[in-house]
Amino acid sequence: MGRTAVPVAVVGVTSRYRNFLSRALLGAVLACACVTLSRAAVLPEDRADMLFHSYDGNGVTITGPSMLVRKSFATNFSASANYYVDRVSSASIDVITTASPYTEERTQYSVGLDYLHDRWIYSFGLTKSEENDYVANTFSIGVSQDLFGDLTTISLGYSLGRDEVGRRGDPLFYDEVARQQYRLGLTQILTRNLLLGLSFETITDEGFLNNPYRSVRFADTSSAVGYSYEPEIYPNTRSSDAASIRMRYFLPYRAAIHGEYRSYSDTWDISANSFDLGYTHPLGGGWILEGKVRSYSQTRADFYSDLFPFSQAQNFLARDKELSTFSSTTLHFGVSYDFLSNWRFVDRGAVSFSYDFIQFDYEDFRDLREAAPTPGNEPFFSFDANVIQVFVSFWF
Amino acid sequence: MMIKKLTILFAIVVTSAIATAGPVSGPAPNFTLQMLGGGQMSLAEHKGNVIMVNFWATWCAPCRQEMPHLEALHQRYSPLGFTLLGVNVENDPAGAQAWLEETPVSFPVLFDPENGVSELYDVIAMPSTVMIDRQGNMRHLHHGYKPGYENEYQNQIRALIRE
Amino acid sequence: MLRIAACIVALLFLSACSIQPWVRPYERDNLADPIMSFDRDPVSSSYMHHVYEAREGARGANGSAGGGCGCN
Numbered sequence A: 001m002g003r004t005a006v007p008v009a010v011v012g013v014t015s016r017y018r019n020f021l022s023r024a025l026l027g028a029v030l031a032c033a034c035v036t037l038s039r040a041a042v043l044p045e046d047r048a049d050m051l052f053h054s055y056d057g058n059g060v061t062i063t064g065p066s067m068l069v070r071k072s073f074a075t076n077f078s079a080s081a082n083y084y085v086d087r088v089s090s091a092s093i094d095v096i097t098t099a100s101p102y103t104e105e106r107t108q109y110s111v112g113l114d115y116l117h118d119r120w121i122y123s124f125g126l127t128k129s130e131e132n133d134y135v136a137n138t139f140s141i142g143v144s145q146d147l148f149g150d151l152t153t154i155s156l157g158y159s160l161g162r163d164e165v166g167r168r169g170d171p172l173f174y175d176e177v178a179r180q181q182y183r184l185g186l187t188q189i190l191t192r193n194l195l196l197g198l199s200f201e202t203i204t205d206e207g208f209l210n211n212p213y214r215s216v217r218f219a220d221t222s223s224a225v226g227y228s229y230e231p232e233i234y235p236n237t238r239s240s241d242a243a244s245i246r247m248r249y250f251l252p253y254r255a256a257i258h259g260e261y262r263s264y265s266d267t268w269d270i271s272a273n274s275f276d277l278g279y280t281h282p283l284g285g286g287w288i289l290e291g292k293v294r295s296y297s298q299t300r301a302d303f304y305s306d307l308f309p310f311s312q313a314q315n316f317l318a319r320d321k322e323l324s325t326f327s328s329t330t331l332h333f334g335v336s337y338d339f340l341s342n343w344r345f346v347d348r349g350a351v352s353f354s355y356d357f358i359q360f361d362y363e364d365f366r367d368l369r370e371a372a373p374t375p376g377n378e379p380f381f382s383f384d385a386n387v388i389q390v391f392v393s394f395w396f
Numbered sequence B: 001m002m003i004k005k006l007t008i009l010f011a012i013v014v015t016s017a018i019a020t021a022g023p024v025s026g027p028a029p030n031f032t033l034q035m036l037g038g039g040q041m042s043l044a045e046h047k048g049n050v051i052m053v054n055f056w057a058t059w060c061a062p063c064r065q066e067m068p069h070l071e072a073l074h075q076r077y078s079p080l081g082f083t084l085l086g087v088n089v090e091n092d093p094a095g096a097q098a099w100l101e102e103t104p105v106s107f108p109v110l111f112d113p114e115n116g117v118s119e120l121y122d123v124i125a126m127p128s129t130v131m132i133d134r135q136g137n138m139r140h141l142h143h144g145y146k147p148g149y150e151n152e153y154q155n156q157i158r159a160l161i162r163e
Numbered sequence C: 001m002l003r004i005a006a007c008i009v010a011l012l013f014l015s016a017c018s019i020q021p022w023v024r025p026y027e028r029d030n031l032a033d034p035i036m037s038f039d040r041d042p043v044s045s046s047y048m049h050h051v052y053e054a055r056e057g058a059r060g061a062n063g064s065a066g067g068g069c070g071c072n
Helices: A003-034 A093-098 B002-016 B061-080 B093-102 B116-120 B149-162 C002-018 C042-053
Strands: A047-057 A060-073 A077-090 A102-117 A120-131 A134-147 A152-165 A175-191 A194-207 A215-219 A227-231 A237-251 A255-266 A271-284 A287-298 A326-343 A346-366 A380-395 B021-023 B032-035 B040-042 B050-056 B082-088 B109-111 B128-132 B138-143
Touching (some): A060 C042, A346 C042, B138 B149
Parallel strands (some): B050 B082
Antiparallel strands (some): A047 A060, A102 A120, B021 B138
């Protein structure tokens, strides 16, 4: 299938996208030079948030805290820090059919600094994520500027990541991933009640991109069940583009309606679309209600298959359901209550609760817990997930 | 090569920027607005004093941040021939009235719900402050507020009082 | 598609140098309302982005900054 040609094509595509993004960057900076009257923008608000999150779906339970503190200092600086933990207890379908249940903990630390100068805000960030078999390090920079009477905000961002991949039970296993992200964002005030946001992001990955524990299956008449497993083989590069448009409209009785559309495609041949539609309604007395619907669909990676015809059928093999053809629908409900206002050094305090019900329906990933007369005829897999968030926020 | 291009462009941008405060000239246009507590007040009433007109709104965080400093300036310099006028630009004065009940100020607060005066003074940032001298001419214009601006205000008020 | 969109955006900037703001700073009261923020609770939204990114093939183009009171 000519898979050896893929890496070269990917490199060509990567530099083409990098070129036009750098041209867009130059164009934006040129445009900024036109505006002669200089006025300052505003740094993000000072706040502290403490979140407890819980995900429960497909036999996987992940819970943990996320804490964020942001404080401005020396007039022009704002610093932030985030501490996040995922405690994973997993007996998912992948685990049940090919491995044994496990528990794991992932901890992530992030720090950021924003510097305000005239109309520009410069941002720097560092993130480190650690679990027993994977360490991810990311460095980010960004710049944003308000233009044209502060009706337009343009932002550019770049991130560089270096990951270290290990494998539990195999101390000799070691590999790396290099990641780069390029972001372009635009926010435009259209009317006194309508906001528009556009966002473009290109991500390139290079290195060991698959999962060291996952396998693919192939039809094997010598096996009792009719199929056997072998390790997955992924390309060692991936380049993706995503573009999104979002709008937010203020309704006269004080409420907001918002929508978003995102389009995605990558060099693994995955294309995806997502639609969001939401409504935020303040009730008075400090209560705010929010409801949202999200619909997502994607088509499979070109080297994905639920069942390959024989061993080593292709140069690249994957059976990760994340790369399959599937759709998901989310129903979101959130409520928050302002319980504190102008108390000592605290401007505002709020407690929030949200619940998301996510349904995943796979179209070419089969549920191997169900037996079938012949392999490749098991029912398609689907599952529901419940996500709960409870958090307290203070603004000061 | 790209870094060189970027450096040149950034240099152009930086040198093309002008300060956030600047001198302004010409007679200050007169206006008459409703006052907090009832009645009306016009700018012409205060001719002979140094006048500082501050355009603000309750929904603007830097405006709220600036208020205590404006109050301090008014308290300090009004015996010396200085007046501070706060012009609230909100379409519905009720919000400002409620906020002022919680955080009262001693200087006159005027309401410009139709935004006629904001247009007249070409308010292009929130908050905006205009310094007017004893002859009724506009002398300084400030856009926005960041901590430290109140020192500039103080220097300019002192200079204008001494004239 | 991406390239065309980015070019349109760049052209918009270059041509808009002489445009006067059609929403005056004192008309931004509704936009300054917290419910009009694209990202009211960053801890919560970054968590949900992580939930989706870990289970879906798509990634990126999640955020945007700006809007709001436009003060200063």
